[in-house]
Amino acid sequence: xSLSLNQKTINRASLAEAVDxxxxxxxxxxxxxxxxxxxxxxxxxxKLVRDAGLRVSSLCRGGFFTAADRAANRDDNRRAVDEAAxxxxxxxxxxxxxxxxxxxxxxxxxxxxxxGVAELAMYAGDAGVRLALEPMHPIYCADRGVLSTLDQALExxxxxxxxxxxxxxxxxxxxxxxxxxxxxxxxxxxxxxYQVCDWILPLPPDTLLARGLxxxxxxxxxxxxxxxxxxxxxxxxxxxxxxxxxxxAPFDDVVAEVVRRYREHVAP
Amino acid sequence: xSLSLNQKTINRASLAEAVDxxxxxxxxxxxxxxxxxxxxxxxxxxKLVRDAGLRVSSLCRGGFFTAADRAANRDDNRRAVDEAAxxxxxxxxxxxxxxxxxxxxxxxxxxxxxxGVAELAMYAGDAGVRLALEPMHPIYCADRGVLSTLDQALExxxxxxxxxxxxxxxxxxxxxxxxxxxxxxxxxxxxxxYQVCDWILPLPPDTLLARGLxxxxxxxxxxxxxxxxxxxxxxxxxxxxxxxxxxxAPFDDVVAEVVRRYREHVAP
Numbered sequence: 001x002s003l004s005l006n007q008k009t010i011n012r013a014s015l016a017e018a019v020d021x022x023x024x025x026x027x028x029x030x031x032x033x034x035x036x037x038x039x040x041x042x043x044x045x046x047k048l049v050r051d052a053g054l055r056v057s058s059l060c061r062g063g064f065f066t067a068a069d070r071a072a073n074r075d076d077n078r079r080a081v082d083e084a085a086x087x088x089x090x091x092x093x094x095x096x097x098x099x100x101x102x103x104x105x106x107x108x109x110x111x112x113x114x115x116g117v118a119e120l121a122m123y124a125g126d127a128g129v130r131l132a133l134e135p136m137h138p139i140y141c142a143d144r145g146v147l148s149t150l151d152q153a154l155e156x157x158x159x160x161x162x163x164x165x166x167x168x169x170x171x172x173x174x175x176x177x178x179x180x181x182x183x184x185x186x187x188x189x190x191x192x193x194y195q196v197c198d199w200i201l202p203l204p205p206d207t208l209l210a211r212g213l214x215x216x217x218x219x220x221x222x223x224x225x226x227x228x229x230x231x232x233x234x235x236x237x238x239x240x241x242x243x244x245x246x247x248x249a250p251f252d253d254v255v256a257e258v259v260r261r262y263r264e265h266v267a268p
Numbered sequence: 269x270s271l272s273l274n275q276k277t278i279n280r281a282s283l284a285e286a287v288d289x290x291x292x293x294x295x296x297x298x299x300x301x302x303x304x305x306x307x308x309x310x311x312x313x314x315k316l317v318r319d320a321g322l323r324v325s326s327l328c329r330g331g332f333f334t335a336a337d338r339a340a341n342r343d344d345n346r347r348a349v350d351e352a353a354x355x356x357x358x359x360x361x362x363x364x365x366x367x368x369x370x371x372x373x374x375x376x377x378x379x380x381x382x383x384g385v386a387e388l389a390m391y392a393g394d395a396g397v398r399l400a401l402e403p404m405h406p407i408y409c410a411d412r413g414v415l416s417t418l419d420q421a422l423e424x425x426x427x428x429x430x431x432x433x434x435x436x437x438x439x440x441x442x443x444x445x446x447x448x449x450x451x452x453x454x455x456x457x458x459x460x461x462y463q464v465c466d467w468i469l470p471l472p473p474d475t476l477l478a479r480g481l482x483x484x485x486x487x488x489x490x491x492x493x494x495x496x497x498x499x500x501x502x503x504x505x506x507x508x509x510x511x512x513x514x515x516x517a518p519f520d521d522v523v524a525e526v527v528r529r530y531r532e533h534v535a536p
Contacts, residue, residue: 139471
């Protein structure tokens with residue numbers, strides 16, 4: 001396993017700037033987000049990454065299956081698959097979506113997610129792209145992701161061939177789960193992505209920005225990382241931080257700190 | 269099942285004021301907190317409640333087993349048991365505690381909790397008091413409660429006689445859990461307390477105060493309540509809200525609103 005910079009960690013950077021920052025820091029892989037990719041266009045973005053000799057560890061993100069406009073959602077998810085294929089990554093991370101507006105039907109929302117994955121899985125597999133279902137911390141269950149545990153994501157993934165649907169393990173989302181180590185072991189080759197950031201307190205007012213650099217919080221990365229490695233995962237480890245101070249800092253400073261934190265807290 | 273006012277919902281009220289507010293609203297049971305009980309003294313507090321003809325649905329709260337001073341923690345928890353017995357309630361709700369300061373050893377903290385429960389269980393049972401292990405929303409895992417799911421609480425409780433250790437089901441803490449309905453069914457007569465409040469968004473800056481009145485958020489109380497009833501629970505339903513606006517409002521207004529919300533969203 002080796003370090004990948006998820007470009008969200010330097011959120012203000014264009015794709016070109018993020019690619020350059022990786023290259024300067026000797027980081028060999030990058031996790032790309034769709035919005036900055038769209039800013040330069042898929043073809044040009046793919047060339048940028050390729051010319052720099054970087055692997056794309058994942059494309060973030062598709063999903064949002066509980067959206068009101070299902071047809072638009074399906075189309076957008078297919079575009080996300082196409083973009084992943086164009087970038088040469090085999091992993092599309094999916095944030096599945098929260099409760100539909102005004103709804104309290106959590107079981108229904110979870111059913112919608114299963115339907116959405118079923119509609120997309122074969123399309124993805126045919127494009128050589130695997131959907132990585134990302135269980136999200138229950139803090140986001142209502143508004144962002146009704147997949148709340150790794151077990152739950154694995155149960156959903158199990159209905160599909162392993163080359164079509166896997167899971168994304170993100171330390172922030174799963175660290176608290178009393179079953180997480182067993183779930184990681186069970187996940188085996190379903191693990192399509194491994195992302196790290198820390199759980200920090202106090203939570204910032206915007207809880208979306210509560211994801212700190214490894215070492216700033218409460219998560220034991222060695223134990224989780226060893227479990228992921230023991231499960232057979234040999235892909236990249238994306239450092240993906242959402243934090244106002246990190247986003248405000250100069251890109252090269254952040255990337256250097258990411259490298260330090262990765263070595264100190266995460267690397268096997 | 270019938271309505272109980274957890275006195276935290278009118279946080280500024282003294283025990284006497286909370287008891288009076290219940291009596292005026294025709295509420296027959298109250299969930300008592302230790303701090304306002306200490307303000308009047310246990311004996312006088314017990315008399316206040318008894319004279320008003322109220323049941324005490326639970327005493328909140330003991331626990332915090334991961335505290336640095338284990339001897340002081342043990343003594344305090346035994347006092348909490350004694351206070352519950354003096355109040356005539358058979359239920360002491362336990363918030364088990366978060367990670368010890370500076371620690372990332374979640375498994376170790378969970379082990380400490382199991383030891384703490386083991387030390388207290390027989391003392392409680394001998395006093396006619398049952399410990400109600402409260403699984404807490406994972407948002408509080410680091411700093412407040414390392415019991416994160418109902419399944420986990422039930423696994424811990426299973427090591428003890430049912431009259432010594434049960435669980436507290438609080439909608440806020442468990443609503444997101446994909447296994448919660450099965451866990452409630454499995455809990456059966458381990459359910460020692462049922463508390464309701466809603467998950468609201470956006471989360472307030474102090475996430476401790478993110479617990480809204482039923483109907484203000486995303487939780488489907490009918491489904492959870494039916495599961496609790498089907499599991500055989502026949503105790504009181506505590507409305508326990510932590511919210512700055514609710515805490516700032518006049519007590520009688522809040523209690524009247526609690527009664528309305530209970531009827532509209534919670535009552536079977």
